Amino acid sequence: YIFQAKAIFYGQWNDIGDCGAGFKFFTVYPFLIAAFYHVFPDWVIAGRAVNFIFGVATIIPLYLLLRQFFNDGISALTALIIAVSPFFVGTSVDILRDPLYWFLAMMGLYLFTVCMKDDHRLLLFLSSLFFLLAAWTKHEAIILPAVSFIYLLWKDRHIAKIFIFLSPIVAIVALAFIIAGFMNTAVSELNKVDVFVVGFLNTFSSYAALSSELGVLEKSIDGQTQSILKFFLREAQMNIWLVALGMLINRLLEASLYVLIIPFMIGFAQLKKIKDDPRLIYFLLLAAAVLSALYLFVIQTWGLQYRYMAIFTLSSIVFAGVGLESVVKWLSGRYKLKETLVVAILACLMLLSSLPKNLAARDPDKIVFKEIGEFMVHYEGGKNQAISISSPMEIQRWISFYANLNYQGAVCPEASEQTSWEMFAKQKTLVEQLKQRNIRYFLWTEKTWSGRRLDVAGHLDYLKKLGTWEHQDTGKMILYEVIE
Numbered sequence: 412y413i414f415q416a417k418a419i420f421y422g423q424w425n426d427i428g429d430c431g432a433g434f435k436f437f438t439v440y441p442f443l444i445a446a447f448y449h450v451f452p453d454w455v456i457a458g459r460a461v462n463f464i465f466g467v468a469t470i471i472p473l474y475l476l477l478r479q480f481f482n483d484g485i486s487a488l489t490a491l492i493i494a495v496s497p498f499f500v501g502t503s504v505d506i507l508r509d510p511l512y513w514f515l516a517m518m519g520l521y522l523f524t525v526c527m528k529d530d531h532r533l534l535l536f537l538s539s540l541f542f543l544l545a546a547w548t549k550h551e552a553i554i555l556p557a558v559s560f561i562y563l564l565w566k567d568r569h570i571a572k573i574f575i576f577l578s579p580i581v582a583i584v585a586l587a588f589i590i591a592g593f594m595n596t597a598v599s600e601l602n603k604v605d606v607f608v609v610g611f612l613n614t615f616s617s618y619a620a621l622s623s624e625l626g627v628l629e630k631s632i633d634g635q636t637q638s639i640l641k642f643f644l645r646e647a648q649m650n651i652w653l654v655a656l657g658m659l660i661n662r663l664l665e666a667s668l669y670v671l672i673i674p675f676m677i678g679f680a681q682l683k684k685i686k687d688d689p690r691l692i693y694f695l696l697l698a699a700a701v702l703s704a705l706y707l708f709v710i711q712t713w714g715l716q717y718r719y720m721a722i723f724t725l726s727s728i729v730f731a732g733v734g735l736e737s738v739v740k741w742l743s744g745r746y747k748l749k750e751t752l753v754v755a756i757l758a759c760l761m762l763l764s765s766l767p768k769n770l771a772a773r774d775p776d777k778i779v780f781k782e783i784g785e786f787m788v789h790y791e792g793g794k795n796q797a798i799s800i801s802s803p804m805e806i807q808r809w810i811s812f813y814a815n816l817n818y819q820g821a822v823c824p825e826a827s828e829q830t831s832w833e834m835f836a837k838q839k840t841l842v843e844q845l846k847q848r849n850i851r852y853f854l855w856t857e858k859t860w861s862g863r864r865l866d867v868a869g870h871l872d873y874l875k876k877l878g879t880w881e882h883q884d885t886g887k888m889i890l891y892e893v894i895e
């Protein structure tokens with residue numbers, strides 16, 4: 412994202428989407444980083460400032476949404492779940508799109524909830540617009556307008572309101588086709604929502620393929636010498652769905668620090684509250700849709716990062732409020748305490764339970780990559796020129812990023828066949844290929860190189876050793892300069 416922000420800032424418009432598959436699509440996020448760079452002339456601080464501001468700002472629509480259902484004490488206590496959650500706190504200082512997406516999603520949810528009670532057609536239009544902006548920022552947010560549309564069809568059945576809600580969607584789709592026409596490209600090139608949808612449509616074929624592969628693997632195992640493994644694979648093949656469910660539950664619990672999931676569980680256990688407030692049906696539909704989508708995503712990819720849990724937490728936060736309201740009323744009645752005192756005690760418990768993790772250092776092991784990058788900048792004499800470095804795939808991004816962080820231009824940090832020596836077609840002519848690519852620095856790593864039959868000593872006539880570092884994932888690292 413900083414690469415895209417630098418490309419915008421320095422006017423490299425042709426390069427903005429040319430940095431690996433993950434950067435093919437762009438959102439408003441890098442534009443915000445580029446804008447904040449005028450205020451904070453440090454790319455990392457500018458990126459973190461954007462996330463910090465939107466992370467904090469998310470609490471505002473979140474609190475206003477909760478006030479539609481609860482008093483100020485319960486609303487503040489429920490909002491505190493998000494404010495102190497190590498997952499949300501940590502992501503708010505990372506350079507990711509998530510905090511911006513949280514804010515847009517919560518604005519949409521708040522405005523849509525207001526429209527359930529009062530007939531504010533402008534707010535309904537704006538809620539749809541915020542949902543679309545959230546989906547543009549993070550494609551999984553497409554669930555929000557989809558479920559909202561279904562709710563309007565099912566519960567409201569007001570043609571005018573449905574038309575108002577759909578109008579921004581129709582306008583955006585039409586605009587996308589117009590822009591794609593001018594750019595002579597497909598609409599799918601502008602956003603990856605279609606990738607998201609197609610992926611879910613292929614979920615069942617992914618399930619069948621995995622089941623077939625496990626069956627082949629199970630048959631290849633010798634039942635005499637590896638009977639336990641054979642039995643395990645047989646059970647795994649028949650219970651893929653259960654493994655996926657366990658993985659989803661694990662991520663939900665860990666992302667919520669286990670303790671913070673309790674209010675949600677209590678709230679969902681009180682579905683009878685829907686009779687008192689039918690608006691809860693909307694949030695129940697949202698929670699069910701999000702969990703279903705996450706479950707299908709697990710079966711499709713078998714990779715589920717904690718940040719994907721945010722959409723469930725935010726869309727079901729009202730049920731956490733229901734749970735906390737029940738706990739507060741029970742404790743105040745059981746021990747004859749004022750509700751404000753119970754709220755204060757629970758708030759302190761939340762804060763104390765999350766404080767150790769929130770105060771822990773974040774990714775301290777990454778400092779060594781920053782040191783290597785800064786070493787190259789110092790070795791270059793502080794010149795304003797791009798630094799070309801070849802590293803193993805898994806650390807190419809970090810090394811190149813820090814080496815070119817203050818360069819007045821955008822240099823793609825991603826590993827590719829042109830940058831990472833691990834991806835070079837011919838390893839025997841390493842130095843020759845480095846020179847062909849105009850790469851000045853070569854970073855040797857112990858663990859990556861150890862599996863190769865080549866000896867780096869055979870290239871030392873053309874490499875000048877500059878420094879040595881250590882990292883637990885890479886082992887010993889040696890930086891060389893490629894001699895012309």
